Amino acid sequence: MNSNLAAAVIPKVDIPPVSWRRRATDHVMTAASVVTVILVLLPLFAIFAYLVYKGIGSINLAFLTQTPKPVGEPGGGMANAIAGSVVILGIASLMGVPLGIGAGIFLSEYGRNRYGDMVRFVSDVLNGVPSIVIGIVAYGLVVMRQKHFSALAGGVALAIMMIPTIARTTEQMLLLVPQAIREAAYGLGVSRWRTTISITLRTATSGVITGVMLAFARVAGETAPLLFTAFGNQFWNWRMDQPTAALSLQIFTYAISPFDEWHRQAWAGALVLIVLIVASVAAVRIAVRHGTLSGNA
Amino acid sequence: MSNQALPRPRFNAPEPERDPKAALKVDASTLPLLPGKVSEIPDAAFGWAMRLCGCAVVALLGLIVYQLVVGSQLSWHAFGWKFFGQSDWNPVEDQYGALPFIFGTIVSSLLSLVIAVPLSVGVAVFITEMCPVGLRGILSFTTELLAAIPSVVYGLWAIFVLVPIMRAYVQPFFGKALGWTGLFSGPAYGIGMLTAGVILAIMIIPIISSITREVLSVVPQHQREAVLALGATRWEMIRMGVLRNARAGIVGAIILGLGRALGETMAVTMVIGNRPEIAKSLFAPGYTMASVLANEFTEATGDLYLSALIEIGLALFFVTIVVNALARLMVWSVTRGQPARSVA
Numbered sequence: 001m002n003s004n005l006a007a008a009v010i011p012k013v014d015i016p017p018v019s020w021r022r023r024a025t026d027h028v029m030t031a032a033s034v035v036t037v038i039l040v041l042l043p044l045f046a047i048f049a050y051l052v053y054k055g056i057g058s059i060n061l062a063f064l065t066q067t068p069k070p071v072g073e074p075g076g077g078m079a080n081a082i083a084g085s086v087v088i089l090g091i092a093s094l095m096g097v098p099l100g101i102g103a104g105i106f107l108s109e110y111g112r113n114r115y116g117d118m119v120r121f122v123s124d125v126l127n128g129v130p131s132i133v134i135g136i137v138a139y140g141l142v143v144m145r146q147k148h149f150s151a152l153a154g155g156v157a158l159a160i161m162m163i164p165t166i167a168r169t170t171e172q173m174l175l176l177v178p179q180a181i182r183e184a185a186y187g188l189g190v191s192r193w194r195t196t197i198s199i200t201l202r203t204a205t206s207g208v209i210t211g212v213m214l215a216f217a218r219v220a221g222e223t224a225p226l227l228f229t230a231f232g233n234q235f236w237n238w239r240m241d242q243p244t245a246a247l248s249l250q251i252f253t254y255a256i257s258p259f260d261e262w263h264r265q266a267w268a269g270a271l272v273l274i275v276l277i278v279a280s281v282a283a284v285r286i287a288v289r290h291g292t293l294s295g296n297a
Numbered sequence: 298m299s300n301q302a303l304p305r306p307r308f309n310a311p312e313p314e315r316d317p318k319a320a321l322k323v324d325a326s327t328l329p330l331l332p333g334k335v336s337e338i339p340d341a342a343f344g345w346a347m348r349l350c351g352c353a354v355v356a357l358l359g360l361i362v363y364q365l366v367v368g369s370q371l372s373w374h375a376f377g378w379k380f381f382g383q384s385d386w387n388p389v390e391d392q393y394g395a396l397p398f399i400f401g402t403i404v405s406s407l408l409s410l411v412i413a414v415p416l417s418v419g420v421a422v423f424i425t426e427m428c429p430v431g432l433r434g435i436l437s438f439t440t441e442l443l444a445a446i447p448s449v450v451y452g453l454w455a456i457f458v459l460v461p462i463m464r465a466y467v468q469p470f471f472g473k474a475l476g477w478t479g480l481f482s483g484p485a486y487g488i489g490m491l492t493a494g495v496i497l498a499i500m501i502i503p504i505i506s507s508i509t510r511e512v513l514s515v516v517p518q519h520q521r522e523a524v525l526a527l528g529a530t531r532w533e534m535i536r537m538g539v540l541r542n543a544r545a546g547i548v549g550a551i552i553l554g555l556g557r558a559l560g561e562t563m564a565v566t567m568v569i570g571n572r573p574e575i576a577k578s579l580f581a582p583g584y585t586m587a588s589v590l591a592n593e594f595t596e597a598t599g600d601l602y603l604s605a606l607i608e609i610g611l612a613l614f615f616v617t618i619v620v621n622a623l624a625r626l627m628v629w630s631v632t633r634g635q636p637a638r639s640v641a
Binding site for chain 2: 022046050109131
């Protein structure tokens with residue numbers, strides 16, 4: 001009935017049919033964009049498939065528990081590099097996370113002005129600085145002073161890379177907290193710093209932690225800034241002021257070497273690296289969801 | 298009728314103050330449940346601590362510039378502007394010219410853009426305009442997964458999978474079809490400028506396509522509806538209603554991808570061949586600014602050698618800063634005023 005009504009009210013207009021040419025262009029462009037999606041997803045699947053296929057076969061207990069063997073001897077592993085990566089990332093997180101979250105709090109709670117805009121712009125620009133350049137800076141700051149390569153220098157380089165990312169995501173997460181919640185706290189006579197820490201930050205905890213893990217995952221696989229800061233090491237080292245092995249460095253060294261045995265281990269190392277990154281991100285996410293770290297525990 | 302029975306809401310109550318300081322000015326001592334005056338000192342201390350963290354970000358940038366400028370003084374005094382125009386890189390005779398590296402960086406980055414831009418814009422268009430809603434989340438998640446793979450893993454894959462494919466299929470094909478241009482001539486090693494461009498393209502597709510998607514999604518819906526109402530096909534709607542409106546933002550996304558490509562180190566170092574030569578053919582090995590740093594920094598023996606390398610780092614830093622600042626401004630010009638979403 002409604003359609004009858006519409007037919008009565010709306011005057012008839014002659015709409016020329018869409019020409020075959022325009023229709024063909026439409027179909028061709030639709031097909032083209034489907035093809036681009038396939039072309040983009042292809043290398044992704046190729047990389048993951050190859051990584052799992054090559055990596056699984058090479059991982060064994062020795063790989064996870066032993067240090068590298070000299071060239072020519074089969075066996076050995078990357079245990080020291082895995083530990084080194086953990087140490088370097090630990091140092092980086094200890095320095096980068098508090099500073100980054102602090103800068104994020106500044107941007108969202110105190111930075112609604114021109115100075116805040118400047119910090120915002122600078123951190124976006126810092127995000128784009130090549131990681132190898134950050135390595136040079138950490139070399140000048142730490143390695144030149146200490147006179148030798150160290151885990152500390154590697155940690156400093158990675159911390160510099162974490163700060164801008166964490167600052168920007170923390171800001172975005174804190175801005176999502178409704179103003180009314182802050183005002184409710186002020187209304188109860190709670191001071192501003194206490195509100196920021198116990199109310200605002202607490203409400204946004206899971207988002208802030210997600211941002212931190214994003215930054216962590218980004219630097220965890222970094223190799224370039226570690227080349228001349230952590231440098232790498234064939235043996236166990238637990239001292240912060242000595243050259244330290246890192247998983248990504250070891251993968252690089254082995255990948256460009258001419259030995260099949262080392263290539264095999266490079267694949268295993270790459271698989272372990274990705275599994276470690278995914279596992280640490282997932283572990284923190286689960287901890288957030290199940291209350292230990294969440295805001296509403 | 299029943300409405301009359303309810304008490305009328307009072308709309309003339311004063312609006313609550315928006316300024317947080319104003320809320321604090323309520324004299325707490327008059328409220329029976331709360332303790333007396335709140336001290337201002339911890340508040341001020343916390344505020345300044347946070348401001349200091351904000352300062353630290355700016356200071357970091359200053360520190361980077363300072364380190365690079367001081368470190369490159371020696372080389373700057375020795376060569377001046379000639380450093381960027383000479384193609385002689387000879388550590389034995391202490392002669393340093395950065396031209397081959399600048400050439401390699403520019404060519405490999407542009408090559409990667411040529412490959413990546415159509416692909417990533419196509420993916421962004423598909424995800425925002427054509428894709429069924431159910432598939433949208435999965436697709437954007439998978440393309441972003443590409444960004445999570447470490448650079449060294451890309452390099453590893455490139456050495457053992459991409460290079461043989463390039464050597465056996467892609468390079469002979471281009472050599473036969475386009476060899477007469479001189480761009481695709483010479484022996485097919487597998488490694489070289491072309492392969493570096495391909496792996497770079499794979500690495501920058503996620504960033505370009507995710508920001509393009511961001512930009513396309515802020516094009517107002519009524520633009521699309523208006524073009525469709527005029528009788529346009531879907532592709533015409535995308536071209537005239539969406540892509541044209543998002544132009545500046547897409548260019549920004551591309552430049553952001555360029556910034557990433559310029560500074561990318563590990564994967565390129567592993568496949569470009571590392572030879573400081575300027576060759577016309579894309580099959581020939583090359584060298585980039587980032588990969589010369591990766592390869593030679595720890596082996597630099599002389600002070601001048603180290604200083605020359607730091608100067609390359611300084612040049613790379615300035616170029617990426619300018620490129621990134623430009624890109625940010627262009628993306629902001631489109632997405633400004635829209636609800637904040639993660640661009641990182």
